Amino acid sequence: MTDTAYDAPSGNPTARRSLAASAAKPLQWLLKLLPGIVLLLFWQWASGRLIKEIYVSKPTAVAQRLYELFASGEIYPHLWTTGQELVFGYIIGVAGGVIGGYALGRSPRLARIFEPYVMAFYGIPKIALAPLFIIWFGIGMGSKIALAAIMVFFLVFYNVFAGVRSVDRELVNLTLIMGANQRQLTSHVFLPAAAPYVMLGMRLAIPYSVIGVIVGEFTSSAQGLGLFIHEASSTYDPAGVFAGIVILLAFVTVANVLAGRLERRLLRWRALSGAGPADI
Amino acid sequence: MTDTAYDAPSGNPTARRSLAASAAKPLQWLLKLLPGIVLLLFWQWASGRLIKEIYVSKPTAVAQRLYELFASGEIYPHLWTTGQELVFGYIIGVAGGVIGGYALGRSPRLARIFEPYVMAFYGIPKIALAPLFIIWFGIGMGSKIALAAIMVFFLVFYNVFAGVRSVDRELVNLTLIMGANQRQLTSHVFLPAAAPYVMLGMRLAIPYSVIGVIVGEFTSSAQGLGLFIHEASSTYDPAGVFAGIVILLAFVTVANVLAGRLERRLLRWRALSGAGPADI
Amino acid sequence: MHDRALVFDGIGQDFPSPGQRNKVRVLDGISFDVDHGKFVAVIGPSGCGKSTLLQMAAGLLIPTRGAVHHRGRKIGSINTEVGFVPQQAQLFPWKTLAENVELPLLLRGVAAGERRQRVASALNSVGLKGFEQHFPSQLSGGMQKRGSIARTLVYRPDIILMDEPFGALDAQTRMVMQSDLQSLSMEAGATVIFVTHDITEAVLLADHVVVLSQRPSRLLANIPIDLPRPRNMFEPFRNPGFEAAYDAVWTEFRSQIDTGRVH
Amino acid sequence: MHDRALVFDGIGQDFPSPGQRNKVRVLDGISFDVDHGKFVAVIGPSGCGKSTLLQMAAGLLIPTRGAVHHRGRKIGSINTEVGFVPQQAQLFPWKTLAENVELPLLLRGVAAGERRQRVASALNSVGLKGFEQHFPSQLSGGMQKRGSIARTLVYRPDIILMDEPFGALDAQTRMVMQSDLQSLSMEAGATVIFVTHDITEAVLLADHVVVLSQRPSRLLANIPIDLPRPRNMFEPFRNPGFEAAYDAVWTEFRSQIDTGRVH
C-alpha cells in the first residue's frame, strides 16, 4: 500500500526518478529502517530499566534465542505446522469472502436478509465456542485453519461487499449493453472496479489470519508457533515468547510485501491519474 | 450497508415505493427474520440429538436463563462494565485510526516509512502478551479498553488510509485552487470522499471491539460479560454461555443498525447515481 | 411496421426533485419513429431530456409514461442490440485504450486475431493510433470521447445511440469523423440516433432532425432533411439545399428563445 | 511587464508514453503573453495540449521545459489566484449544486447571508435556478458544466481559466452565457483564458486567439481580434469585421489539415 495512488507522475518525473535512483535509494531504505532501529535500541535500553526483563526480554536475548532455535532445528516442526495453517486458512477465507461478498454485493435483496446475520455471527467470541470447534474440527490443524479462515472471511467479505456496491452503475450498464453475460460482467467490471476494496480486505486479513491461527493454537494444539509461544510464556522464557513473535512478524511482513506487489500491479491504473503536489 | 448504493431510483420509483409501503414492509421483515427463525429451530432440534446439550445448550434454555439473569439483576453489573469498555475502546480506536490513517494517507513519505510497522505490529498476537498488558494496563477496565481500541484502531486505520489515498486528485487540486487550507481540504474533500471507506472501517470494527473486550476479559477480569461467559463455561452452565453470547450479539446488532443509519445519511449522494436493473 | 427500428410512443419521464414535494417532469409525451438505416438527430436545450431519451432507447430507464418499441417489441430491460456512446466518455479506467475498444469484441467471442485487427482499424479511424497502451486517465478529453466512439463502432451494432459524440472535438477532427460516420451508416446500413447541440451537424448528418422544447420538453418538430447523399462534410454550405434545411431547423429551435432568457 | 497577467515562456511538456521507450512530446516551446483584463482564446486540435497548458497556468503541472509567470513570479506550486473551470465539470458528488457553488465562498470566509445571495445569483445567471438541492448525479451533462462555471464565477477571481466551458451547451444557452461572460470581463476587468473548439466563439469573445498545431504542438499564430466591444453574441456575422477575423483564424487552423487525415 505504500506507493500506489500518490506517486503520480508529477511535473518532472524524469529528473526525480534519476535522482532517486542514485543517492536516494539507500537513504530511503535507511529512513524505512530507522524507526525499527530506534525501537530496538529503546527496547534494549528499557528492558530491565523501565520494565522487568522477565516481561519483555531484550533484543539481544531474543536474537540469541532465535539463533538457538534455528541452529538446533527445534523450531522447524512448529514453523511448518503454523505455516500450513496460515496458508490454508488464508486461502479458504479469501475465497469464501470474495464469493460471499460478491454474491451479497450483487444482490441487494439477499444482502438485506443475510448481511445482519453475517455481522452478528462475527460478534460471537470464538473462544467461547472452543468445545464446538474441537468437536467439529478436531484438535489438529483443522480447527486452526477454520478459525483463521473465519477471521479472514469476515474482513474479505465486508470489503468485497462494499467494493461491489461502490461500482459505478453506468459502467455496468454500458457493459451490459455491449452484451456481457454475468460471468463477463464479473471479470471485466465488478472485480477490477472493486479491486481497491478487495486488496484492502486481503491486506487487513493478513495479520488476522495470524491472530486466528495463534488463538487457535493457544486453545488446542500439539504443535505450532502459538503453542511454542504459549509454552515459553508459561515456563517464564520471555526470550522464547518474543522469538516466536518475531517469527510471526516475519510471516506478516513478507505476506504484506507480496500483497503490496500484487496491489501495485492490479491498481497500476490508479497511480497514473492526476498530477501535482497535494500531499502535506 | 443494506440499502444504500443499489436502491437507485429506477424506472418507476413512486409505484415501487407505494407498493412497498402497503404490503411489502411486513413481508420484508418476515424475510429478514426467517433465516434467524430457521436457525433457532434447527438449534433447538439439533441440541441433544446431533450434539450434546452441554456443548450447545438450546434456545429455550437460553431464553429462560436470559430471563433469570435480567429478572435477578445479576447481569447488570457485567453489562455495565462491558458496555463501558466497548464504548471507550471503540471511540478511542476510531479516533486514533482516523487520525493515523488520515496522516499517513496524506503523506506518502510518512506512509512509506511507518505503514510496514503498523502492519507488523498487528501481526503480534495480543494474547501472547497478556502478562505485559496486565503490567501496563492493570486488570481493570484499562486493559480491555486498550485491547479493544487496538483492534478497532487497526481496521479503521487501514480503511481511512486506503480511503484517503483513493481520493480523486483532480478534485483535491481544484479545491486547492479555490483557496482551501489544509483543514478545509480535510473537511470538504478528503473526509467526504473517503467516507465510504471510513464507514466500512467503522463497521468492521464493531464486532472486533467486542472480540477485543471479550478476549481481554478472558485474560483477566473481576467483572464483565466475558468473565460471565467464562465462569458459566467453567461452572457447567452452557445456557449461561449462550445467554452471554446472545447479549453480545444484541450489542453488535444494535451498533450495526446505528452505523447503517449513519452510513445511509452520509452516503446519501451515492444512492442517487445510475439507474436500471444491474442486480442479479 | 417492419422497417421501423425504434418507435418512441408518447414517452414521459418524471424525476424526483430533491427538496420539493412534486416531481420534475422532464419529457412529456414525445412520439417519433426511427426507420431502419436512417439517421436521426435530436436537438434541444441543455437539460431538456435528450440523454434521458437515449437511455430509454437503451433500456437503461423505463419511461414513467409511454413506451419505446424496438422492432415492435416493447423495451423492458437492457437492450443489447444497440450500441451506446454515452455523453461522458465512460471508458473503463482499469483498461488501456486498446483493451477498452477490444472489450465488446471479447464479449462477443470474436477470435483474437480478428480482434486485434479490428481494434487497430477502429483506433486508426478515430485518430488514436499510437495510444493503444495509454490508460484513459492519460488521454485528453477529446481523445477519451473518440475512444468511446471507437469502442461502439468496432462491433458494428445495428442501432447506434450517440450522445453528443463530437462535442469535444475541434472543427477538423469533427469533420473527418462526421464524414466517417456517414460512410459507415451508408455502407453498413446502420440506424443512428444522435444528440447534438450543433445545428449544422444535425442538418449535415441526419435524415430527420427531432427538435425538443424546454423542460418539460415536448416535440417541437420532426423535420425531414432531404439533401442528397453523400454530403460534403467539409464545406457544409456547398451542399445544395443546405441553407434552406438549416433555416428550417433554426427557426424551430429559435422559437424557444421567447420562453425565457436561459430557460 | 506590469500589465502582463500571465506569461508563457517557452513551455514544453513531455509525458511518459506507456509501452514505448521515448516520451510523448506534447507542447514544444510555446510562448505568449496574456495582458491584464484581456480575453485570450486557445484553439487547437484534440489532444494537442490545450488542457495541459491551462493546468500549467493553474500550477497543477510544472512544465518540463520553460516556465509560466504570473504577475512576474514563476509559478512553482498551486496558483490560488486563478479560477479554474476544468474540462470535465468536476463538481463534488457529495455536495448539492448549491453547496458546490457555495464552497469557494465558504473557503474564503464570506458571511452566510452574502453567500446565500451570491450563490442564488450565480445559479440564476447560468440558468440553474430550482436545482439547488440536486446532487451532481441528478443533473444533465450541460447542467453540470454550467454548475462548474457558476462555482468559479461566484467568487470573481482575477484570472479565469476555462477549458471548453460552453462545449456541452446548445446554441441558445451558449449565446446567453457568452454574452454574460463578455459583460463580466468588461465590468470586472477579469483576465480570461479559455480553450474552445469553436472558431466563431473564439473570434467573438477573444482579444487574442492563440492557435496551436498538432502534437508536438507549436504556436501556429497569435491573432489579435480588434472587433469593437460590446460584440453581438447572438448574430455573429452582424459584428463589423467579423468575417475577416474569422477567415484569418480559420486559415491558420486549416493549415493543419495537410498534416494528415486526423493527426
Added chain:
Amino acid sequence: QQAVRIGLGAPTLSFLPIWSARALDTFKSQGLSATVVALPGGDASALAALDAGDIELAAVGPDATLRAVAKGQPFEIVYSLMSKVTLQLTVSKPLAERTGVKPADPLEKRIAAIKGGLVGATALAGVQEIAARWLAGKGGLDPKADLKVAQVGNPTAIQAAMEAKRIDAFLLSPPEGFLAEKAGTGIVLISLGDDFPLLANQPYLVLVAKKPISPATADLITRTAKALQLASATTVSKTDETAEAIHKQFFPKADPQAIAAAVKVMSSGVAGGGSIDVQSMQNALTFAKEVGTSFGKEFDAKASENDLWTNRYVDAAKAKQ
C-alpha cells in the same frame, strides 16, 4: 470491612478452600470482603497481576512460582491451598474396552493401558502434562516416546474432545473424571494423590504474595489464612453441607452429585490448614526433579524456608481466635 483481592488462574473446583470460604462466608467473620479476580491467562498472568500490585494474593501452582522466583521475582508462598495432587487419570471408553483395563487392576497394568495414547491437557508444559509423563515413567513406559500430549483448552473442551474421540485420556481434578464417567465417555483409572505417597503430601496449589510484605498486608494475609482455615475445617467435618453450599452459590447449573463427589475426594487435601512443612516442600521438589523440570536454579526445601515459602501466616492464623 477490608477488601482482599485474590487472583485465580482458572475458576476450577481444585481451589477448594477458596470456594468453601466464599460459600460459607468465613471471610466476613475475619472482617474481610474477598474479591476473586479471574485470570484465565494462566499462572503467568496471575503472577504478573500480583507483581503489578493489582491483587494481594495469587492462587497458582508452585512450579510457576518457583520458575518466577528463579528469575528473580520477589514472591513468597504463604499458604498451601491443596496439599495433595488431586489429578485423576481418566481414559476414554474405547481405550478401556480395547485394552480391557479396569480400575481394580494393579497400578502397573492401569498405567500400561495408556501406552501410545494421546492425552489432552489444558496447557502444555503445565502440571497435567508433567504428571502424565511422570506417571508413564512410574509404570515402566518411556515418558517421552510412549505418550503424546496435546493442548485442548478448558475442561469443557477436553470433555468434548474425549466425547468426539479426539483424545484417549486426560488428567484433570474432580469433578471432571466423575462427569466423564457419568456421560459414559470415560473411566477414572488412577487418582494420583491416592496412589502415590509422594503426591499425597506436597503443596499442589498455593497462595503467593509479593515481598516485601508490609505489616498491614501481613495482617491481611493472616486474616485470609484464618478464613480459609475455618472453611477448610468445616469442609472436612461437614463435607456434604459444604458441597451443597458451594453448589448452590457457584455451580447452580452443575450436577450436584458431581460437586459433592469432587469435594469429598479433595477434602483430604485441605486438612492441613494451609501449612507447608519441609518434607512436603521436598516432595514437591523431588517430584519436579523426577519429571525433569528445570527451574533454572536449585532450590533447597529447608534453606528456602521463610524466603521462598513460609508458615508464618498459617501459624499466626492458627494462633488467632
